[in-house]
Amino acid sequence: MGQNEAVHAGTEDGGGDAEEFDPIGTLTLIGIYFVILVLAWVYIYFVEFLGRDLVIVG
Amino acid sequence: MHIHAYEKLWLALSIVLILALIGTVTYGAVGPGVAMVADSQSTIDAGGIDEDERFSEPRVEQVGENEYEAYVVAYQFGFEPTPIVVPANSTVTLQVTSRDVIHGFEVAGTSANTMVVPGEVSEITVETDEPTEYGIVCNEYCGAGHHVMEGKLHVVSQSEFENRGGDSE
Amino acid sequence: MSTALESERTFVDKFPDEARVVRAAFLSSFFALFLGAVFGIIQTLHRTDVARIIPSTDYYTVLTAHGVFMVISFTIFFLVGLFTWALTRSLDRPLLNIKITWTWYGLMATGMTLTGISILAGFVDSIDMSADVLYTFYAPLQAHPLFYAGLAVFIVGTWIAGADWFRTFLAWRRDHPDERIPLQTFMVLTTMTMWYIASSAVAASVLLFLLPWSLGFIEQVNPTLTRTLFWFFGHPVVYFWLMPAYMLWYTVLPKIAGGRLFSDPLARVVFVLFVLLSTPVGIHHQYLDPGIAEGFKFISMTNTMFLLLPSLLTAFTVVASVEYGARKNGGSGLLGWLTNLPWRKPEFTGMMLAGLMFAAGGFSGMVNAGMNINYLIHNTLWVPGHFHLTVGTAVALTMMAGIYWLWPQISNKPIYSSQIGLFQVVLWFIGMALMSNAMHAQGLLGVPRRTAEPEYSGFDYPTMFGGFEELNIQIAIGGTLLFVSTILFLGNLALTMGNPKVSGLAEPLPSPVSGAEDAPKVLDNLRLWVSIALVLVVLAYALPIAAIIQRGGLLGPGVGTYPVWLAPLLDALADAAAPLVGAVTDASGSLAEVVR
Numbered sequence: 091m092g093q094n095e096a097v098h099a100g101t102e103d104g105g106g107d108a109e110e111f112d113p114i115g116t117l118t119l120i121g122i123y124f125v126i127l128v129l130a131w132v133y134i135y136f137v138e139f140l141g142r143d144l145v146i147v148g
Numbered sequence: 149m150h151i152h153a154y155e156k157l158w159l160a161l162s163i164v165l166i167l168a169l170i171g172t173v174t175y176g177a178v179g180p181g182v183a184m185v186a187d188s189q190s191t192i193d194a195g196g197i198d199e200d201e202r203f204s205e206p207r208v209e210q211v212g213e214n215e216y217e218a219y220v221v222a223y224q225f226g227f228e229p230t231p232i233v234v235p236a237n238s239t240v241t242l243q244v245t246s247r248d249v250i251h252g253f254e255v256a257g258t259s260a261n262t263m264v265v266p267g268e269v270s271e272i273t274v275e276t277d278e279p280t281e282y283g284i285v286c287n288e289y290c291g292a293g294h295h296v297m298e299g300k301l302h303v304v305s306q307s308e309f310e311n312r313g314g315d316s317e
Numbered sequence: 318m319s320t321a322l323e324s325e326r327t328f329v330d331k332f333p334d335e336a337r338v339v340r341a342a343f344l345s346s347f348f349a350l351f352l353g354a355v356f357g358i359i360q361t362l363h364r365t366d367v368a369r370i371i372p373s374t375d376y377y378t379v380l381t382a383h384g385v386f387m388v389i390s391f392t393i394f395f396l397v398g399l400f401t402w403a404l405t406r407s408l409d410r411p412l413l414n415i416k417i418t419w420t421w422y423g424l425m426a427t428g429m430t431l432t433g434i435s436i437l438a439g440f441v442d443s444i445d446m447s448a449d450v451l452y453t454f455y456a457p458l459q460a461h462p463l464f465y466a467g468l469a470v471f472i473v474g475t476w477i478a479g480a481d482w483f484r485t486f487l488a489w490r491r492d493h494p495d496e497r498i499p500l501q502t503f504m505v506l507t508t509m510t511m512w513y514i515a516s517s518a519v520a521a522s523v524l525l526f527l528l529p530w531s532l533g534f535i536e537q538v539n540p541t542l543t544r545t546l547f548w549f550f551g552h553p554v555v556y557f558w559l560m561p562a563y564m565l566w567y568t569v570l571p572k573i574a575g576g577r578l579f580s581d582p583l584a585r586v587v588f589v590l591f592v593l594l595s596t597p598v599g600i601h602h603q604y605l606d607p608g609i610a611e612g613f614k615f616i617s618m619t620n621t622m623f624l625l626l627p628s629l630l631t632a633f634t635v636v637a638s639v640e641y642g643a644r645k646n647g648g649s650g651l652l653g654w655l656t657n658l659p660w661r662k663p664e665f666t667g668m669m670l671a672g673l674m675f676a677a678g679g680f681s682g683m684v685n686a687g688m689n690i691n692y693l694i695h696n697t698l699w700v701p702g703h704f705h706l707t708v709g710t711a712v713a714l715t716m717m718a719g720i721y722w723l724w725p726q727i728s729n730k731p732i733y734s735s736q737i738g739l740f741q742v743v744l745w746f747i748g749m750a751l752m753s754n755a756m757h758a759q760g761l762l763g764v765p766r767r768t769a770e771p772e773y774s775g776f777d778y779p780t781m782f783g784g785f786e787e788l789n790i791q792i793a794i795g796g797t798l799l800f801v802s803t804i805l806f807l808g809n810l811a812l813t814m815g816n817p818k819v820s821g822l823a824e825p826l827p828s829p830v831s832g833a834e835d836a837p838k839v840l841d842n843l844r845l846w847v848s849i850a851l852v853l854v855v856l857a858y859a860l861p862i863a864a865i866i867q868r869g870g871l872l873g874p875g876v877g878t879y880p881v882w883l884a885p886l887l888d889a890l891a892d893a894a895a896p897l898v899g900a901v902t903d904a905s906g907s908l909a910e911v912v913r
Contacts, residue, residue, distance in 0.1 A: 111644070111830065113579065113637035115654050117154045120633055123676055124161055128168075130680050135172050138761060139693045140180055143282075144258035146692055147181050148241065148273030149582045150835050155633055162629040166622045173618065173687045182689040184604065186611045191868050193875035224879075249879050250455050250540055252696050256763030257779045259692040261605060265540055266457065267874035268607040283776030287696035287765035289451050291458065291879065292374040295770040 185262045189243065189269035197221065197247055208234055211241075220244040222251040222264045224291050227284060227299030234276055234301070235309035241273040252287035255301050263288060276303045325823035328406055328726045334415045335405045336727045338422060342398030343720070343727075345426060347807060349390030350713075352433075354803040356383035361752075361796030364771060365789040376769035377449040378439035384452030385436060388708060389471070390429050392558040395716050397425070397478050399561045400505045402727060403568075404482050407499035408489045412481060421477035428471030435464040439881075447882040451767065453547060454527070456538045457873075459880040462531040465523045472516050479509035497833040498841050500581055501568055507588040508560040510847055514854060515553035515596050522546035530878070539873035541608050541865050548599035549858060556595040558708045562715035563587070566635045566668060568826055569722060573665045574658055576642025578829035579634050582836035587634075590627040592846050594620055597857030604691040608868055613861045614688055620857065621686040628679060635672065641830060663738030667718025670746040671711050674753075678706030681757060698771070699760025702753045710749045717806050718742055724813060725822040733812035737805055744802040752795025755788040762788075 151159075176182045197203040202219040206228040211217045216238055221228045223246065234240045244253045244264050251264040262270040284299035304312075329336035356379045362368040363376055371379065405412060412418050432448070438461070439447035448454075448464035482505055486498075498506070526538045526546075571578045578584065600617035603609055640654055648654025659665045681703040684690055694700060721738050725731055732738060762778040762785060764771045778785045839845065868874075 111579075111641055113152065113154055113633075113640050115640045115643075115650075115652055116633060116637040117158070118651055119636060120158055123632070124165070127165065127680055127683070131169065131172070131683060134684055134693075135176070135687070135690055139259065139690045140176065140182075142257070142259045142693070143277060143280075144255055144260040144274040145180060146183055146185070146259060146272045146274060146689075147239075148183050148271075149837050150831055151580070151583065152637075155580070155583070155630075155637070158633045159630065162626055165629075166625055169622050169625075169683060169687060170619060173689055176689045182692070184611045184614055184689060185607055186614070187608050187864070187868070189607065191608070191874040195875045195877055248877060249458050250544070252765070254696065254763065254765065256776065258763070261692045261695050263603075263605045263607065263696075265544075265607055266876045267539070267869055268541065270605075270607040281776065283773055285763070285765050285768075285773060287767075288455075289377060289380075289458075289767045291881065292377060292449065294377070295373055295768045298773045298775055300775050 182259075183273070185270050185272050188271050191267050192245055192269055194246065194248070194266035197245060202243060203245055208232060208240075214238045216240045218242045220253070221247055222253060222286065222297075223247040224249065225286070225293040225297035227253070227286075227297070230284075231281075231300035231302045232284075233309065233312060234303055235306045236276055236279045236303050237306070239273060239275050241271060244270045244272075249290050250288050251290050251297070252285070254285050254287045256283045256285055258282060261287070279303050279305050279308075325825055327729055327823040328402060329729050330823075331409075332405050332411055335401055335412055335418070338415070338418050339398045339402045339727050341422060342394050342401065343724075345429075346391050346394035346398065346716075347810065349386045349394060349429075350803060351807055353383050353387035353391055354800050356380075356386070358796060358800040361793055361800075363769060365793040365796075366770070366772070367789075367793045373769035375440060377451065377767075378436065378447070380767060381439070381449055381451050382433075382436050385432065387713075388452060388554075388558065389468075390433075392561075392708065392712060392716075393471075393475065394425065394429075396508075396557065396561045397422070397475065399564065399716075399719070399723075400478075400482060400508070402723070403501035403564060404485060404505045407501035408485065410485070410489055412485050413488055414481075417477070417481050421474045421481060424474030424477065425471050426474075428467045428469070428474060431463050431467030431470065433467070435461045435467065445882060449881045453551070455547070456527060456530070456540045456543045457876050457879050459527075459531055459878055459882070461882040462528060465528040465531055469520065469523050469528065472520055475512065475516070479513065482506070482509060497836070497838075500578075500584060500829070500833065501564060503585055503841065504560065504564045504567070504588055506843060507592050507846070508557065510843060510850070511553055511560075511592050511595055512557050514847075514850060515550045515557070518546045518549035519551075522550075526872075531880075535872060537873045537876050537878060539865065539869045539871060540876055541606065541869055542862070542871070542873070544606070545600070545603065545609075545862060545865055548602040549596065550599070551602060552599040553595040555704075555708060556591050558712045560588075560591070562671065562712045563631060565715050565719045566631065566672065567638075569719065570635060570665070570668050571638035571642060572824065572826050573662060573668070573722060574639040574642035575646050576638055576640075576644075577827045579637040579641060580831040580835075581829040581833045582831060582840065583630060583634050584829075585833075585836050585840040587627040587630055589840060589846050590624075593850050593853060594624045594627075596850065597853045598624060600857070600861060601686055601688075601691075604688055605695045608865065609861060610864065613857075613864075616857060618686060618688040620853075625679070625683070625686075628675075632672075632676065638830075639669070661735070661739060662721075663735055663742050664718045664722040666739060667721070667742035667745075668715050670742060671714035671718065674706045674714070674746065674749060675711035677753075678703055678711060681706065694760050696766055697760035698756045698764045698766050701766050702756030702760055705749060705753045705756065709753075710745070714742060714745050714749075717745070720806075720810065722824070724810065726824065728814070729818040729820065729822060730813055730816040731819060731822060733809050733816060737809045741802050741805040741809065744798055744805070748795045748798030748802060750795070751791045752799065755791035755795065759785065759788045759792075 206221045208218045246264045246266040254261040282301040286297035435448040438444045446461045448460035450458045450460040529535050567584045598621040601621045643654035643657040646657045648657030
């Protein structure tokens with residue numbers, strides 16, 4: 091980023107560039123997303139797709 | 149490079165997900181044996197399909213015990229033959245080609261779906277179940293009359309198929 | 318603090334010439350958005366049989382216009398505006414020569430005007446010109462030469478734009494030999510690298526085959542070859558649409574949320590992955606093509622699945638950056654911090670809703686990427702359902718939301734109404750939720766995409782999820798809400814442009830939590846990434862293209878020419894469509910009754 095902004099952010103945060111932060115909320119949200127993705131995939135592949143008539147076998 | 153532990157965990161989960169997706173598709177290919185339409189047939193002169201033994205007279209033909217081949221021509225704006233009549237509980241190989249532009253061949257509501265490209269023959273094999281009737285739609289834009297391009301696939305009992313003389317007309 | 322902000326200068330204060338180009342590019346983009354939205358609403362209501370004001374044969378003119386104006390003009394004009402802003406801002410220096418900048422803008426505008434004329438002429442029967450070939454222009458359907466020529470001029474314009482940015486970067490590099498490439502500049506350069514690789518194929522297709530063929534210099538083309546060259550370009554182009562949204566999510570959204578970017582190094586990794594992986598995947602659009610071996614399709618799938626990685630990483634980094642802001646503003650709890658976010662700001666809510674829809678689009682994209690499951694949804698309405706979540710919301714809504722933050726920076730004019738803005742972005746979300754969900758569901762019923770009349774005489778669709786008719790109503794309502802949302806956006810922007818200029822609008826961007834100094838230097842080695850990307854492209858495409866040419870020949874296996882723009886063909890079509898006319902007359906009759 092431009093130098094002027096680096097300076098600006100420094101004053102804003104008191105130079106706290108090294109501060110630690112644990113994004114536990116993000117991990118939770120994305121974990122929920124992961125579970126939804128897996129369940130939806132299993133449903134669409136094994137129920138919707140393989141359960142249909144006229145599966146192409148050759 | 150510093151990566152937060154949670155993000156490393158997410159990276160690992162993401163890679164597991166990707167491998168699982170590839171794994172599922174691979175399972176579909178080797179378990180239930182889903183095959184892709186591919187380059188099994190050689191090219192064909194799109195302007196001369198009337199001289200081709202298969203497509204000069206689009207039809208359904210018995211090629212083995214309980215095995216049938218259907219030769220289908222897609223054109224602006226229809227399919228031949230229509231309906232395509234095949235017997236129940238049999239193995240049917242569809243060979244579809246185009247006389248003019250790119251079309252689609254989709255048996256609506258089923259997994260039978262392929263592009264139809266002039267100069268190429270799309271070959272797909274399906275196993276029919278009980279007698280029923282399906283609609284076929286062209287699912288690739290092929291010109292101003294695209295929306296009227298439809299066909300039918302009739303799966304009929306073995307006896308009815310024989311009564312019709314084994315042909316679809 | 319506040320005095321510091323007031324003394325801060327906005328982008329337009331610092332770079333008035335560049336700001337003018339940025340505004341011109343954005344306005345071109347939004348003019349295309351307006352046209353695209355008009356054709357979008359006509360199309361939605363026609364397809365769902367709610368109101369048919371055009372004959373069904375003209376539907377494909379509408380569809381071509383909607384596609385080209387939305388995904389070529391709207392997205393790419395926005396991109397060049399945003400990238401001009403981002404590069405100039407992050408390098409903190411003007412472009413080398415503003416005349417060159419106006420030259421590429423002029424070429425892009427001219428090219429798109431020519432292509433637009435060739436498309437819109439399709440509505441006028443007395444002009445022998447049409448380009449009803451849709452956005453994918455698959456041969457042997459043939460458009461008027463002006464369509465291809467305009468596209469070529471447009472693409473050359475984007476190439477010069479990229480060169481303009483690279484030259485400015487190199488000038489900066491001479492003055493700052495040891496500094497890291499600023500993040501936004503890094504995003505511009507990597508995205509343009511991808512674009513040069515990808516667009517070379519469509520340029521080759523147009524210049525070597527389609528344009529000479531439409532001018533009559535060559536008799537025929539190989540449809541599989543031109544189709545493959547299109548998809549060589551056609552998948553990376555979706556990342557070309559997406560990267561401006563990613564840039565806004567990574568560099569602007571954290572600021573709006575009151576926080577900072579979580580990780581600069583990971584942002585760089587993500588953009589490098591896009592350079593490497595976005596091109597050697599195009600064959601996944603051709604899973605159901607005859608004439609391409611299954612092995613090539615499988616390789617393409619593997620690459621495509623790994624292309625999920627940068628987007629999944631982005632989801633984490635962007636949400637974590639927002640969470641950082643929320644916690645700094647007093648947010649607490651596992652999810653309680655979500656209430657400590659500026660949900661009243663349209664720029665924030667718009668981008669967050671866009672991201673949420675992108676997550677949903679991620680799922681339908683996984684299905685599209687799966688090789689054999691493609692039989693389920695290929696060319697059904699599922700596919701446009703998918704890309705209205707991605708380009709139609711993740712990209713379009715982020716761009717609109719971004720404007721609520723960016724326009725004041727490039728004009729010194731405050732937004733006319735944030736309330737209208739907030740209403741507009743939420744309306745877009747609701748409209749798209751309705752429309753896209755119903756499109757996915759209809760796709761599973763087997764309803765095809767790209768058709769004027771998805772109801773057929775010979776059969777009915779199976780009833781699931783409430784059935785074809787109810788889903789049509791959802792699509793029509795959703796499409797109408799999207800149209801209203803677009804008009805509110807454009808109206809709000811027009812009124813903003815009428816506002817007087819004020820000072821004190823500057824909003825500088827904060828530096829990341831984990832900064833560039835933490836990123837391995839190799840990430841900035843663009844030469845290395847370009848080389849690897851080219852190797853991957855060759856590995857993915859050399860054999861398939863050789864096989865296609867070997868099978869069908871460079872100019873095709875005896876395939877004819879089907880111009881959509883010559884009168885004799887139109888007559889033939891009129892005959893074929895004769896039974897339709899009755900249906901259309903009936904439809905317009907009943908419409909007239911409804912109106913009465």
